[in-house]
Amino acid sequence: MSQAAHLDKLPPEPEKATLEGRNKVLGFWLFLGGETVLFGTLFATFIALRNSVLDGPTGIELFSLSITAIATFILLTSSLTSVFAIQAMHHKNIKNMLTWLGVTVVLGLGFLVLEIYEFYEYVAHDGFGFTTSAFSSSFYALVGFHGAHVALGVLWISLLMLQIKKKGLTTVTAPKIYVASLYWHFIDVVWVFIFTIVYLMGKVG
Amino acid sequence: MEANQEQVQDRVKRGRIHEGPRNHIIAFGISIFLTLLAFMAVANSALDATFIKIFIVILAVFQAVIQLAFWMHMKDRGHFFQILFLATGAFVAITAFIMAVYWVWW
Amino acid sequence: MAHSVKKYRGLMDWITTVDHKKIGILYFAAGGLFFVIGGIEALLIRLQLMFPKGTFDILDGQTYNEVMTMHGTTMIFLAAMPLVFGLMNAVVPLQIGARDVAFPFLNSLGFWTFFFGGVLLNISWFTGTVPDIGWTAYAPLSGQEFSGTGSDYYAIGLQIAGIGTLVGGINFLVTIINMRAPGMSFMRMPLFTWTSFITSGIILFAFPALAVGLIYISFDRLFDANFFVTATGGNAILWEHIFWIFGHPEVYILVLPAFGAISEILPTFARKRLFGYSSMVFATALIGFLSFMVWAHHMFTVGMGDIANALFGVATMLIAIPTGIKVFNWLFTIWGGKIQFTTAMLYATSFIPTFVMGGVTGVMLAIPPADFQFHDSYFVVAHFHYVIVGGIVLSLLAAAYYWWPKMFGRMLNETLGKWSFWLFFIGFHLTFFIQHFLGLWGMPRRVFTYLPNQGWDTANFVSSIGAFFMAAGVIVILINAIISIKGPKAPADPWDGRTLEWSIASPSPEYNFKQLPLVRGLDAFWLEKMDGKKEMTPAEPLGPIHMPSPSILPFFMSLGLFIAGFGFMYRGYEFESAFMNNLFGYNIIAIFGLAITLVCMFLRSVYDDHGYHIEVEELQKEG
Numbered sequence: 001m002s003q004a005a006h007l008d009k010l011p012p013e014p015e016k017a018t019l020e021g022r023n024k025v026l027g028f029w030l031f032l033g034g035e036t037v038l039f040g041t042l043f044a045t046f047i048a049l050r051n052s053v054l055d056g057p058t059g060i061e062l063f064s065l066s067i068t069a070i071a072t073f074i075l076l077t078s079s080l081t082s083v084f085a086i087q088a089m090h091h092k093n094i095k096n097m098l099t100w101l102g103v104t105v106v107l108g109l110g111f112l113v114l115e116i117y118e119f120y121e122y123v124a125h126d127g128f129g130f131t132t133s134a135f136s137s138s139f140y141a142l143v144g145f146h147g148a149h150v151a152l153g154v155l156w157i158s159l160l161m162l163q164i165k166k167k168g169l170t171t172v173t174a175p176k177i178y179v180a181s182l183y184w185h186f187i188d189v190v191w192v193f194i195f196t197i198v199y200l201m202g203k204v205g
Numbered sequence: 206m207e208a209n210q211e212q213v214q215d216r217v218k219r220g221r222i223h224e225g226p227r228n229h230i231i232a233f234g235i236s237i238f239l240t241l242l243a244f245m246a247v248a249n250s251a252l253d254a255t256f257i258k259i260f261i262v263i264l265a266v267f268q269a270v271i272q273l274a275f276w277m278h279m280k281d282r283g284h285f286f287q288i289l290f291l292a293t294g295a296f297v298a299i300t301a302f303i304m305a306v307y308w309v310w311w
Numbered sequence: 312m313a314h315s316v317k318k319y320r321g322l323m324d325w326i327t328t329v330d331h332k333k334i335g336i337l338y339f340a341a342g343g344l345f346f347v348i349g350g351i352e353a354l355l356i357r358l359q360l361m362f363p364k365g366t367f368d369i370l371d372g373q374t375y376n377e378v379m380t381m382h383g384t385t386m387i388f389l390a391a392m393p394l395v396f397g398l399m400n401a402v403v404p405l406q407i408g409a410r411d412v413a414f415p416f417l418n419s420l421g422f423w424t425f426f427f428g429g430v431l432l433n434i435s436w437f438t439g440t441v442p443d444i445g446w447t448a449y450a451p452l453s454g455q456e457f458s459g460t461g462s463d464y465y466a467i468g469l470q471i472a473g474i475g476t477l478v479g480g481i482n483f484l485v486t487i488i489n490m491r492a493p494g495m496s497f498m499r500m501p502l503f504t505w506t507s508f509i510t511s512g513i514i515l516f517a518f519p520a521l522a523v524g525l526i527y528i529s530f531d532r533l534f535d536a537n538f539f540v541t542a543t544g545g546n547a548i549l550w551e552h553i554f555w556i557f558g559h560p561e562v563y564i565l566v567l568p569a570f571g572a573i574s575e576i577l578p579t580f581a582r583k584r585l586f587g588y589s590s591m592v593f594a595t596a597l598i599g600f601l602s603f604m605v606w607a608h609h610m611f612t613v614g615m616g617d618i619a620n621a622l623f624g625v626a627t628m629l630i631a632i633p634t635g636i637k638v639f640n641w642l643f644t645i646w647g648g649k650i651q652f653t654t655a656m657l658y659a660t661s662f663i664p665t666f667v668m669g670g671v672t673g674v675m676l677a678i679p680p681a682d683f684q685f686h687d688s689y690f691v692v693a694h695f696h697y698v699i700v701g702g703i704v705l706s707l708l709a710a711a712y713y714w715w716p717k718m719f720g721r722m723l724n725e726t727l728g729k730w731s732f733w734l735f736f737i738g739f740h741l742t743f744f745i746q747h748f749l750g751l752w753g754m755p756r757r758v759f760t761y762l763p764n765q766g767w768d769t770a771n772f773v774s775s776i777g778a779f780f781m782a783a784g785v786i787v788i789l790i791n792a793i794i795s796i797k798g799p800k801a802p803a804d805p806w807d808g809r810t811l812e813w814s815i816a817s818p819s820p821e822y823n824f825k826q827l828p829l830v831r832g833l834d835a836f837w838l839e840k841m842d843g844k845k846e847m848t849p850a851e852p853l854g855p856i857h858m859p860s861p862s863i864l865p866f867f868m869s870l871g872l873f874i875a876g877f878g879f880m881y882r883g884y885e886f887e888s889a890f891m892n893n894l895f896g897y898n899i900i901a902i903f904g905l906a907i908t909l910v911c912m913f914l915r916s917v918y919d920d921h922g923y924h925i926e927v928e929e930l931q932k933e934g
Contacts, residue, residue, distance in 0.1 A: 027481050030481050045549060049546065
């Protein structure tokens with residue numbers, strides 16, 4: 001079966017065409033519900049320990065609004081591009097889908113580079129390491145956990161892009177793409193709260 | 206006649222599949238706007254600190270809801286369990302938040 | 312293409328299985344093993360406390376702390392949880408008329424992570440550094456300053472086991488939402504399925520909190536973080552909150568399926584439909600919801616202040632309402648029924664008063680000023696053993712006797728069953744009833760001995776005698792289980808049951824239902840029987856059945872986490888040999904373990920599982 005004929009046969013929403021696909025999408029949503037509690041606990045810890053700075057630097061001294069703004073813009077845009085990837089998938093346009101996914105991955109990498117640079121600055125120049133104070137531990141735990149999620153997402157989406165190239169868009173691969181895009185949006189939603197509660201509130205004092 | 210029917214069918218299908226990029230770009234615009242508003246509120250030192258905090262948290266919640274509804278398709282049909290479970294997760298997260306604010310230090 | 316699939320035999324079959332019924336048996340076996348280990352620890356505790364100090368001291372203070380910690384941790388996480396999961400695996404897909412769970416692969420992964428987590432925790436007995444911090448692992452006791460590697464075993468062992476539980480919870484939620492048979496609406500689901508559903512939901516929201524808390528403990532201990540270290544700005548109370556935000560829902564995670572099992576067994580043996588089905592469902596959901604709003608009643612004496620204490624006290628008492636609804640519904644179910652006292656029914660009926668006693672002391676403890684008196688005394692020990700043993704274990708045993716024929720295809724011996732019941736039931740009340748009074752007389756919990764002539768000697772002696780009765784009961788149960796291998800073959804419907812699982816052979820074939828059944832109402836199978844039919848009306852024509860392939864990957868994924876756990880635990884440890892120091896110090900072991908897991912995940916993602924089909928001819932041959 002040629003690729004084009006195969007695509008024609010693909011149902012309109014390939015991610016929900018099979019029971020396995022529907023299970024996967026629903027199961028992933030439930031997992032995101034669990035992740036909400038996971039990040040909720042991390043946020044709660046940060047809020048509880050945010051003033052325990054000891055002799056270390058405080059949020060006001062550390063945070064730079066411009067870096068946070070750039071990071072936010074990058075991640076927001078990447079969320080939009082991953083929506084475009086899903087739209088391309090629904091229109092069965094594999095080339096566009098891969099392009100948008102590629103842009104998402106590049107933006108994700110950009111975000112990571114920025115975060116690593118930020119952490120490096122904190123450790124090297126501000127003397128703000130993981131063990132400096134309870135504030136620093138909770139800061140790195142929360143923001144680092146989010147960063148680890150971004151890194152995992154970048155790896156995951158890259159792997160899926162390779163799979164799509166090999167296997168094409170099928171009722172098996174489509175749910176994977178859909179779920180990865182849900183994951184990516186969720187990371188973005190978490191970041192909305194991170195820039196608000198950690199950085200902006202930290203700046204307000 | 207035939208072509209017309211096809212068009213109708215196509216439109217029906219498309220409506221079910223996807224509403225096109227317009228809504229997503231609007232959601233992006235709103236997100237950017239809300240983010241800018243939050244950053245500006247913080248940069249504006251004339252405002253009261255408590256007011257800023259409450260204001261930006263409301264903005265964040267608003268932005269999160271928009272992204273969930275549009276980008277994660279929560280506004281579409283067939284998302285009852287998704288909404289139920291994410292809302293419950295958020296509820297537990299909020300209890301943890303209240304715990305952290307009121308019952309850790311005294 | 313989908314036909315050729317490798318079939319394994321023997322041990323390899325068990326390691327690679329993705330069949331929910333076999334995984335249920337694995338959970339039962341592993342949970343039973345840990346139950347026996349935890350039971351032996353309990354016996355050691357009772358032996359130590361049988362006589363006051365100086366008469367018969369078999370444990371010193373340190374060993375007592377270790378035994379006590381491991382008893383609690385093992386019983387909650389490694390015995391009760393897997394037994395509940397075993398039942399859910401064995402029963403839920405059959406009750407909703409499904410051929411399989413939603414994620415057979417993840418189901419297997421859930422079992423193996425739990426198992427390796429439990430093994431890791433128990434290996435501490437052989438390395439000589441056993442957790443000695445209580446099952447609650449309060450900071451700063453669990454921090455670097457006051458405890459050794461044992462605390463790492465606790466944090467990392469539970470972390471790995473917790474992943475399995477979370478995965479299992481998601482699996483059952485999706486299974487119940489997406490895979491119900493035609494006609495099986497939510498309000499036609501048997502109550503055990505309902506309670507499993509709510510329990511899985513609580514797991515989903517409670518276990519991430521524990522995961523974060525355990526990560527903090529590990530970070531504090533292994534990477535010098537400051538989360539719970541007061542000297543560097545951390546806060547020990549924070550751990551208590553995080554632990555109980557998980558820990559209180561955990562109690563309901565265990566007890567709700569127990570409620571569900573009781574709600575299945577009572578109607579069957581009273582030969583009446585369950586009284587107040589919809590109020591039972593409502594009560595279950597309400598308990599699930601309230602379970603997240605009461606955690607701080609474990610912390611009344613911490614000093615959160617009057618408002619918090621009053622709030623959590625009232626919230627806790629609220630739980631008595633849905634629980635009361637359940638108790639009355641059970642009573643009305645058996646009221647006027649044609650009761651048949653099988654072993655399962657004995658356990659189930661005895662559950663009701665026993666659990667009510669645990670519930671009543673729960674309400675007593677929910678009153679903050681009274682709690683200041685009861686706190687950290689044997690009254691608390693008596694309370695939670697009435698809830699956990701009197702509530703959960705009694706109903707798990709009832710459920711085991713009830714569903715054993717379906718799981719194993721063999722009947723358990725009823726005479727031995729009744730012996731086990733009376734030994735266990737009498738032993739239980741003998742052990743724990745008197746502990747209420749020991750608590751009121753001032754005996755503190757978690758202390759390894761007591762001085763004579765404080766009025767506690769006789770009561771402790773009685774309590775210990777009761778423990779031996781319970782042990783005898785458990786031994787009879789084990790004997791019964793072993794001889795059932797050669798016992799009489801079970802018919803498909805030994806109890807004249809009401810729900811779908813009894814409409815298929817015992818044990819059920821690997822595909823469960825040859826044709827998916829059409830469900831016409833609550834108690835689906837009973838309805839058909841009342842209409843004079845012998846089996847369910849099929850909802851589909853006979854066709855080939857798709858099955859998932861077995862896989863070894865879950866085993867290796869979990870093994871990877873297990874190895875990585877050791878890598879992290881001993882990264883700062885001073886070994887004799889420089890080689891070992893390098894191996895652990897540079898995280899080589901940890902990275903190696905994680906690499907195994909990641910490679911397995913990669914393989915799982917890249918190679919699609921096409922599964923295989925059972926063809927119509929084969930189905931017809933099997934009858």
